[in-house]
Amino acid sequence: xxxxxxxxxxxxxxxxxxxxxxxxxxxxxxxxxxxxxxxxxxxxxxxxxxxxxxxxxxxxxxxxxxxxxxxxxxxxxxxxxxxxxxxxxxxxxxxxxxxxxxxxxxxxxxxxxxxxxxxxxxxxxxxxxxxxxxxxxxxxxxxxxxxxxxxxxxxxxxxxxxxxxxxxxxxxxxxxxxxxxxxxxxxxxxxxxxxxxxxxxxxxxxxxxxxxxxxxxxxxxxxxxxxxxxxxxxxxxxxxxxxxxxxxxxxxxxxxxxxxxxxxxxxxxxxxxxxxxxxxxxxxxxxxxxxxxxxxxxxxxxxxxxxxxxxxxxxxxxxxxxxxxxxxxxxxxxxxxxxxxxxxxxxxxxxxxx
Amino acid sequence: xxxxxxxxxxxxxxxxxxxxxxxxxxxxxxxxxxxxxxxxxxxxxxxxxxxxxxxxxxxxxxxxxxxxxxxxxxxxxxxxxxxxxxxxxxxxxxxxxxxxxxxxxxxxxxxxxxxxxxxxxxxxxxxxxxxxxxxxxxxxxxxxxxxxxxxxxxxxxxxxxxxxxxxxxxxxxxxxxxxxxxxxxxxxxxxxxxxxxxxxxxxxxxxxxxxxxxxxxxxxxxxxxxxxxxxxxxxxxxxxxxxxxxxxxxxxxxxxxxxxxxxxxxxxxxxxxxxxxxxxxxxxxxxxxxxxxx
Numbered sequence: 001x002x003x004x005x006x007x008x009x010x011x012x013x014x015x016x017x018x019x020x021x022x023x024x025x026x027x028x029x030x031x032x033x034x035x036x037x038x039x040x041x042x043x044x045x046x047x048x049x050x051x052x053x054x055x056x057x058x059x060x061x062x063x064x065x066x067x068x069x070x071x072x073x074x075x076x077x078x079x080x081x082x083x084x085x086x087x088x089x090x091x092x093x094x095x096x097x098x099x100x101x102x103x104x105x106x107x108x109x110x111x112x113x114x115x116x117x118x119x120x121x122x123x124x125x126x127x128x129x130x131x132x133x134x135x136x137x138x139x140x141x142x143x144x145x146x147x148x149x150x151x152x153x154x155x156x157x158x159x160x161x162x163x164x165x166x167x168x169x170x171x172x173x174x175x176x177x178x179x180x181x182x183x184x185x186x187x188x189x190x191x192x193x194x195x196x197x198x199x200x201x202x203x204x205x206x207x208x209x210x211x212x213x214x215x216x217x218x219x220x221x222x223x224x225x226x227x228x229x230x231x232x233x234x235x236x237x238x239x240x241x242x243x244x245x246x247x248x249x250x251x252x253x254x255x256x257x258x259x260x261x262x263x264x265x266x267x268x269x270x271x272x273x274x275x276x277x278x279x280x281x282x283x284x285x286x287x288x289x290x291x292x293x294x295x296x297x298x299x300x301x302x303x304x305x306x307x308x309x310x311x312x313x314x315x316x317x318x319x320x321x322x323x324x325x326x327x328x329x330x331x332x333x334x335x336x337x338x339x340x341x342x343x344x345x346x347x348x349x350x351x352x353x354x
Numbered sequence: 355x356x357x358x359x360x361x362x363x364x365x366x367x368x369x370x371x372x373x374x375x376x377x378x379x380x381x382x383x384x385x386x387x388x389x390x391x392x393x394x395x396x397x398x399x400x401x402x403x404x405x406x407x408x409x410x411x412x413x414x415x416x417x418x419x420x421x422x423x424x425x426x427x428x429x430x431x432x433x434x435x436x437x438x439x440x441x442x443x444x445x446x447x448x449x450x451x452x453x454x455x456x457x458x459x460x461x462x463x464x465x466x467x468x469x470x471x472x473x474x475x476x477x478x479x480x481x482x483x484x485x486x487x488x489x490x491x492x493x494x495x496x497x498x499x500x501x502x503x504x505x506x507x508x509x510x511x512x513x514x515x516x517x518x519x520x521x522x523x524x525x526x527x528x529x530x531x532x533x534x535x536x537x538x539x540x541x542x543x544x545x546x547x548x549x550x551x552x553x554x555x556x557x558x559x560x561x562x563x564x565x566x567x568x569x570x571x572x573x574x575x576x577x578x579x580x581x582x583x584x585x586x587x588x589x590x591x592x593x594x595x596x597x598x599x600x601x602x603x604x605x606x607x608x609x610x611x612x613x614x615x616x617x618x619x620x621x622x623x624x625x626x627x628x629x630x631x632x633x634x635x636x637x638x639x640x641x642x643x644x645x646x647x648x
Binding site for chain 2: 130131133134137140141144145146148149156258262265266300303305306307308309310
């Protein structure tokens with residue numbers, strides 16, 4: 001269990017004890033809404049304080065964008081336990097919707113954004129009806145197939161501009177996108193946090209842990225997992241809707257970016273999937289690293305991404321949040337008597353569960 | 355007439371798909387993971403053959419015999435890679451969440467693919483096989499000689515794997531591990547080693563197919579994912595754990611793709627095969643020839 005990762009860290013343990021981390025977690029739990037408000041204020045400040053449009057604003061906006069994507073993935077992948085490898089399909093659908101509506105039909109941006117989310121939700125309902133019947137390996141590959149199929153369709157159609165894509169010239173300033181991505185992120189984080197303490201969130205976690213039991217308890221699991229899938233698609237589509245104009249260019253490669261598809265899963269996993277803060281922390285951290293590697297060692301960022309994914313999965317699959325939580329719970333474990341408190345029956349049960 | 359030609363083309367290509375997919379099915383059956391890096395083994399096979407030929411002749415051109423000589427080398431190289439990947443990386447996540455096993459192979463896939471781009475650039479390459487007369491014509495149907503040789507080669511690889519699994523001691527060990535790893539360990543089979551050998555053999559067969567693919571289509575670092583997905587479609591068509599099923603599934607997928615390409619447009623092949631897959635998964639999740647056990 002946690003023994004391997006804490007044995008060699010005597011110094012770390014004496015500086016930051018499990019109890020301290022535990023206090024931190026309970027503090028965050030108790031004051032989650034306050035912290036969210038503080039975070040919102042801090043996040044809203046930079047442009048007001050004079051962050052100019054340019055490289056740093058783009059990077060920060062992208063951090064928000066990736067946090068939205070990772071958090072959206074986590075609703076279906078982390079909370080509900082359906083490992084989707086096709087979330088970028090909704091991103092692409094949203095991106096193309098705003099691109100087409102604003103360029104070809106001269107529809108104003110806010111309406112185009114709403115349409116993007118709407119189209120993403122509509123496709124999610126249709127696609128979900130087919131793929132959500134599958135589980136495990138089959139679900140993962142089917143969603144990957146959906147991603148490739150939608151990419152292929154946008155390459156063929158005329159309205160999407162085919163393989164060469166669309167160039168979008170009339171776009172709002174970077175500050176608008178900064179606040180757009182930031183607002184969506186805050187709204188999503190608040191919603192996911194709220195839901196995780198409601199019946200809805202608990203049912204999603206129940207589906208993840210044992211779908212058959214959840215069904216047996218009388219929950220309409222199809223309804224719940226479709227709702228989670230649609231929610232995930234809604235925010236992904238909205239982010240995509242903003243991205244096409246933010247990027248001023250869209251083609252099948254950028255809209256259904258296969259690298260991002262892995263990145264957002266990696267972000268959720270590194271931060272700690274199944275939590276609210278995990279995917280956001282993971283997205284901020286990994287994006288900064290990838291952005292740095294991309295500028296310093298051009299072309300190596302995806303090699304790094306692959307290695308990071310392998311390393312995370314093998315090294316600490318619970319992610320930062322999950323690993324810290326386990327570390328924090330050690331304190332309680334020893335307070336309650338450690339191994340001595342567990343009688344032989346319990347440990348036999350644990351062993352048979354493995 | 356045109357339709358017969360498409361079907362023949364489909365069968366010729368389908369045999370290569372089969373050779374790629376049997377390895378995928380074998381790993382799925384024995385190690386119980388979906389190897390998302392399987393397509394990368396095809397890619398590595400293609401490139402190994404390309405570079406060996408390049409080393410021997412100065413450019414990637416050669417006679418059929420010379421090309422066939424590279425195949426055992428390619429198979430050997432990729433076997434070692436596959437064995438090492440299983441032993442060092444994949445073995446650590448076996449028995450955990452399915453999602454983690456998928457991600458670790460996905461990570462391997464990206465890393466190999468991107469390293470290949472760094473090493474060999476993203477440009478497509480192909481092996482040129484020199485013939486005096488490149489095509490045969492039978493009753494109005496054109497059969498390129500290289501496609502025919504690839505067809506025979508691919509079937510040879512598949513049959514060799516089948517015989518290996520049925521007849522040899524290692525093959526029996528692999529089947530034993532696939533049926534019950536604990537019981538296999540009890541009778542003295544080194545399960546970890548056997549799984550790694552399975553991974554190596556699967557990768558090796560895929561790389562052999564990759565070498566043939568390099569002669570009739572082309573190869574590029576990012577080709578892998580498509581072959582992984584094709585393998586998945588084929589294995590689901592045929593049913594997990596059935597080599598004859600995979601064989602028929604591969605020929606079917608090849609035919610369906612060539613017919614779509616010929617009658618509609620080559621752009622739609624992927625969408626059509628995936629729609630078929632999703633329909634099949636919903637209607638008959640065990641595959642056309644699969645057994646009922648999960």
